[in-house]
Amino acid sequence: MAAICVFCASSSTIEQNWLDLATDTGKALAARGHTLVSGGGRVGMMGAVAEGARSGGGHTVGVMPEQLVSREIADTKSDELIVTDDMGSRKNVMIERSDAFIVLAGGLGTLDELFEVWTTGYLNLHRKPIVLLDPDGFYDDLLAWLDRLADTAFVKRPALERVIVARTIDAALDTIESRL
Template identity: 60%
Template sequence: MANVCVFCASSRTLDARWLALATETGEELARRGHTLVSGGGCVGMMGAVVQGARAAGGRTVGVIPQSLVDLEVADLDSDELLVTDSLASRKTLMDEKSDAFVALPGGLGTLDELFEVWTTATLALHAKPMVIVDVDGFYRPLLDWIRGLGEQQFLKPAALDLLMVADSVPAALDLIDARLT
């Protein structure tokens, strides 16, 4: 099976529905036999996704910079916890360890991670599937803006085609599974 990296929020102040979505994502990854690659944290949606994966018998790989380990937010229960020296090296290692990427709702960190893997895909540096989970239209304003970039010729149509969008976790993982087989 595949190593699937999940980008999501690590905020401790999120509405319970977002934590439930992250838990569902971890559970569904485990049910399908995938290994979860995460940002290595134990808080917010990041913590919920790893807890969900483990509760369903899944394997987890966390990648976290030492500065966040020092803040005591590391998921010390990971099957494999890789500690890096910076956020930049964390993203590089997460990308290297992953066969596919899922972006759940999140903030700047989530967007940074998503845009990096999407940018490298547009440069043909990888061909790994990438899916945004757009529950309740969370990403709709961003996707509208991105489509506008294409309309203004700032983004090639082929780049838009690289990023898949699903309205649920099962649909997102179906898209990934179809691309990986």
């Protein structure tokens, strides 16, 4: 089975539907025997995905920079909690420890993580699947903007094809499993 990194919001003020999606994603990962790699927080969607995975008997790996351990409230229930020196090291560890990536709704941090794995994948620094799990069109405007950038040659079409959009958790996991 695979180690799947889930990028998502860590804010504690997220609406319940997003928390439910994160919880259900964690449960589905565990049900299929996958390990969860996450940002190591126990709040918001990040905490919900980890709790969902653990509730289904899944193995969880949290990765958090030292300066955020107290700020994001570290997920001390993680089977493995890796504390890094900084955010760059955090992303590197998350990429190294993961076989694939699922991106849920999130803000700047989630977008930073998405674009990091997207760019490094396009540069062939890894061949790991990247799936936007987007049941409600959260990323539709961003994807439309990126598609328009491809018309200007600022973004190449093959780069856009590196990210797959899935509307359901099962479709996201099926896509990943078919590409591993």
